[in-house]
Amino acid sequence: MxxxxxxxxxxxxxxxxxxxxxxxxxxxxxxxxxxxxxxxxxxxxxxxxxxxxxxxxxxxxxxxxxxxxxxxxxxxxxxxxxxxxxxxxxxxxxxxxxxxxxxxxxxxxxxxxxxxxxxxxxxxxxxxxxxxxxxxxxxxxxxxxxxxxxxxxxxDPWWLLIHLRGLIYEFGRLQYNLLRIGAGWLAPQCWYDAEAGCLETGFRPGDDGLGVHIPEDGPLTPQASAASVAAARTFFDRYFPSPTRRLAICQSWLLDDQLAEYLPADTNIIRFQRQFTLVPGWRPGDQAVAQFVFRRTVDELAGVPQRTTLQRAIVSHLRAGRHWRVRSGWLRL
Ligand SMILES: CC(C)(COP(=O)(O)OP(=O)(O)OC[C@H]1O[C@@H](n2cnc3c(N)ncnc32)[C@H](O)[C@@H]1OP(=O)(O)O)[C@@H](O)C(=O)NCCC(=O)NCCS
Incomplete structure (x- = not known):
């Protein structure tokens, strides 16, 4: 009906x-x-x-x-x-x-x-x-x-379902969702091969973790990010305690190490990257970059603003026939 x-x-x-x-x-x-x-x-x-x-x-x-x-x-x-x-x-x-x-x-x-x-x-x-x-x-x-x-x-209305399911919380500059390694759609898509070796607690399928998200909300300073991680650690230990949660995991175009070819080492984005250990592998990231930086699709980038170092980097990288990547990375809680 x-x-x-x-x-x-x-x-x-x-x-x-x-x-x-x-x-x-x-x-x-x-x-x-x-x-x-x-x-x-x-x-x-x-x-x-x-x-x-x-x-x-x-x-x-x-x-x-x-x-x-x-x-x-x-x-x-x-x-x-x-x-x-x-x-x-x-x-x-x-x-x-x-x-x-x-x-x-x-x-x-x-x-x-x-x-x-x-x-x-x-x-x-x-x-x-x-x-x-x-x-x-x-x-x-x-x-x-x-x-x-x-x-x-x-x-992307599906994003709001994470909120309604009580899975995501925000502390200062960053947001964190509960996730389980290898299970469900919130799990990191690029991860270590459980068959390949003995993974320690926090990295194994079925272990708990936190997903890290960066809302569009002003500069991402290292201080703001560190304060946020500290607050998240306290909150989740108290309200969602888990013996297997050791990691905060980010999956983002912001972790693409190719950005370091264009952005100075002292920028917030590069300093944010340095907090994470990258997991091997990646997913295609052109759409994510176009969406998060220009709020356009990758086919609509002709004539987008070229005011910032990042905007110029994104467009010139694509014009050179190269592609952006969504990488997964983790930091210890
Ligand atoms: C993540 C974010 C907060 C970083 O901003 P920031 O702290 O200002 O970043 P930096 O200081 O490292 O910026 C380095 C350069 O990139 C530019 N830049 C950063 N983010 C930009 C954005 N979203 N759009 C345009 N330019 C941007 C800065 O202006 C600076 O260039 P400039 O020196 O020529 O001015 C910002 O990119 C943002 O809000 N992104 C949208 C949310 C997002 O992508 N979340 C991740 C989803 S997976």
Whole structure:
């Protein structure tokens, strides 16, 4: 029904099948609350976007298929709450033809699930103040979307499911998600071969770890990064203790060692790189670089600004027929 009503073609079939099987998750809560305007403000959503989200609700309320999608997605999030080894949860961008309601769907899901996440965090004794900074990622990503597309929405909505599942927290300059080596989609994609030798605790399949993320939020100074790692260590030891968690692992274009060919050794990016030990191997990184630096796709780089050393490096590297890489690296907690 949802597929027909919302015009979700074959590309959505796998996703619809996965959410169709979402288990019931206790009594259903209303998907929207009377204090959503205040919540959006606390989530850092700009007034213009908050107004658009609330306006899109009418369209959502009038479409049973939208309400079904929301309910099933929320059930799936609840079923995988706090489990870093769970299989990948998808949340694709809905078709552009659905307009504002489609673009706001991930935000409605966020608003409609947040209380369940907060209750779960409360049950673990995690203070609410430790959770709000990362929830405000919603506002950050909506601001990035507005800058890139000039309207209300959010790119890569699947990212927000990590927040709703209580898996990610923010301390100062960096964010950290719970992960399990070799299990689930949050695990590092390039990692050591468990067959090849005797891996020590922290590196073995099934060991716990933290994934490191760098939000777009001003300079990445070594001091800010060190203070953040120290705060994360204390937090996770207290609220998510694990005898096997030894590493913070970053998978990013920022760890591409080719950047050192272009950026001076005293830049924040190169100093950030030096904190990590690189894992052999890489994944293609051209799209990631284009997205994170220019908020474009790699095919849309003609005429992008060339104001900074990094912008010039990215474009000249690609023009030389070379490619950027997403590397994995780790540091000891
Ligand atoms: C990571 C980040 C905070 C680093 O910024 P920073 O601390 O200013 O970095 P550096 O001091 O090392 O910058 C070195 C050079 O690159 C430039 N630069 C760094 N990040 C840039 C960006 N996102 N866009 C354009 N130029 C950038 C700087 O201006 C500087 O060039 P200049 O000397 O000509 O001015 C920044 O790149 C950023 O916000 N990126 C988006 C988020 C991201 O990529 N996260 C990782 C996702 S996997």
């Amino acid at each position: 949802a597929a027909n009503e919302l015009g979700l073609g074959a590309a959505y079939a796998g996703w619809l099948a996965s959410i169709d099987q979402a288990p019931e998750a206790g009594p259903e809560l209303p998907l929207s609350g009377s204090d959503d305007a205040a919540t959006l403000e606390r989530l850092g959503v700009a007034d213009q976007d908050a107004a658009a989200v609330l306006a899109s609700r009418r369209q959502l309320d009038q479409a049973p298929a939208f309400r079904w999608l929301l309910r099933q997605c929320r059930r799936l999030v609840i079923a995988h709450m706090g489990d870093p080894g769970a299989p990948e949860l998808l949340l694709p961008q809905l078709p552009a033809a659905l307009g504002l309601a489609g673009r706001c769907f991930p935000v409605q899901l966020f608003l409609g699930t947040l209380q369940v996440t907060q209750r779960w965090q409360d049950g673990r004794g995690i203070p609410a103040d430790a959770c709000w900074p990362v929830f405000a990622d919603l506002g950050r990503h909506m601001a990035i979307y507005r800058r890139a597309h000039g309207e209300t929405g959010v790119d």
